[in-house]
Amino acid sequence: MGTLMAARLSSAMPAGADPSQVILFGRPSEHLATIQREGVTLTERDGSASVIPVHATSEAAEVEGSDLVIVLVKAWATGASVKPLKSYLARDAVVLTLQNGLGNAAQLRSALLHDGVRPHVWLGVTTQAALRTAPGRLTHTGEGITVIGRRSNEVNSRLQEIATTLTNANIPTSAVDDIHRWVWRKLAVNAAINPVTALAGVQNRAVRENADLKDACQLLASETAAVATARGLPLDAQQVMDAIDDVAEATGDNRSSMLVDLESGMRTEIDAINGAIVKEAQRHGVPVPANRLMVSLIHALEGRGQAR
Numbered sequence: 001m002g003t004l005m006a007a008r009l010s011s012a013m014p015a016g017a018d019p020s021q022v023i024l025f026g027r028p029s030e031h032l033a034t035i036q037r038e039g040v041t042l043t044e045r046d047g048s049a050s051v052i053p054v055h056a057t058s059e060a061a062e063v064e065g066s067d068l069v070i071v072l073v074k075a076w077a078t079g080a081s082v083k084p085l086k087s088y089l090a091r092d093a094v095v096l097t098l099q100n101g102l103g104n105a106a107q108l109r110s111a112l113l114h115d116g117v118r119p120h121v122w123l124g125v126t127t128q129a130a131l132r133t134a135p136g137r138l139t140h141t142g143e144g145i146t147v148i149g150r151r152s153n154e155v156n157s158r159l160q161e162i163a164t165t166l167t168n169a170n171i172p173t174s175a176v177d178d179i180h181r182w183v184w185r186k187l188a189v190n191a192a193i194n195p196v197t198a199l200a201g202v203q204n205r206a207v208r209e210n211a212d213l214k215d216a217c218q219l220l221a222s223e224t225a226a227v228a229t230a231r232g233l234p235l236d237a238q239q240v241m242d243a244i245d246d247v248a249e250a251t252g253d254n255r256s257s258m259l260v261d262l263e264s265g266m267r268t269e270i271d272a273i274n275g276a277i278v279k280e281a282q283r284h285g286v287p288v289p290a291n292r293l294m295v296s297l298i299h300a301l302e303g304r305g306q307a308r
């Protein structure tokens with residue numbers, strides 16, 4: 001997803017602009033090296049493909065002076081991945097997490113504190129979907145929406161400006177004054193689609209087409225809605241099921257990130273998604289046996305694949 005955003009933002013730069021105005025920062029990898037050599041090869045949903053030059057680096061110092069940093073690493077890697085940047089970000093920079101799960105903004109706030117100063121940390125959600133098919137190669141598998149907001153919920157001109165920049169780069173984005181509700185709605189969608197598709201080994205569309213998988217999502221949706229409501233963000237199970245249905249349709253061809261992680265022997269985001277719901281549920285005394293079961297089963301499968 002980070003590569004998709006970097007490719008979209010790089011393509012939107014005016015001709016002749018300094019290519020390092022958009023930077024893809026990541027750890028050294030074959031993916032990053034391929035992008036440095038050849039750019040990003042992006043296949044769109046209609047099958048057309050293009051090569052987009054993207055300035056990619058693992059040198060934290062190159063990020064110095066950035067006014068916006070979009071974080072799209074796995075939830076469990078949040079703190080470690082941004083720590084190298086902390087001395088290069090000014091207090092008026094905006095760090096925007098569009099990651100899955102709960103708790104990313106808090107992790108960013110603590111990881112980015114430097115000499116008593118840290119940048120603004122704002123949050124958002126996206127239901128865009130992309131799949132890395134090979135190093136440097138990406139397929140846009142789902143056209144979704146992106147919504148961004150501030151912890152205080154107030155929309156200011158800077159937030160609005162970021163939404164406009166992303167929208168102009170072909171990442172349709174809205175600035176909203178109830179971001180926590182959106183985060184919970186997306187969390188509820190991920191808490192159903194991700195483990196259910198990962199356990200069944202199916203594309204996202206299966207959760208709207210297969211009655212048994214739909215039932216499983218329904219159970220998870222009711223639990224998550226009850227927890228959100230108990231913590232003061234009223235959500236009803238039907239609203240969550242409608243959102244699951246919409247996302248499963250818009251990203252039908254996609255294999256969820258949890259399925260891809262399991263298949264590639266990687267650690268999944270289960271702790272930041274269903275695990276976070278279980279923790280919140282404990283705090284509010286809400287029973288969530290289906291979410292607990294998802295955590296146990298995905299952990300068991302991570303162990304079987306010796307996920308890193």
Ligand code: KPL
Nearest residue numbers: 127129193251254256257
């Ligand atoms: O966020 C996703 C994920 O896979 O993590 C969705 C939106 C479900 C797309 O697959």
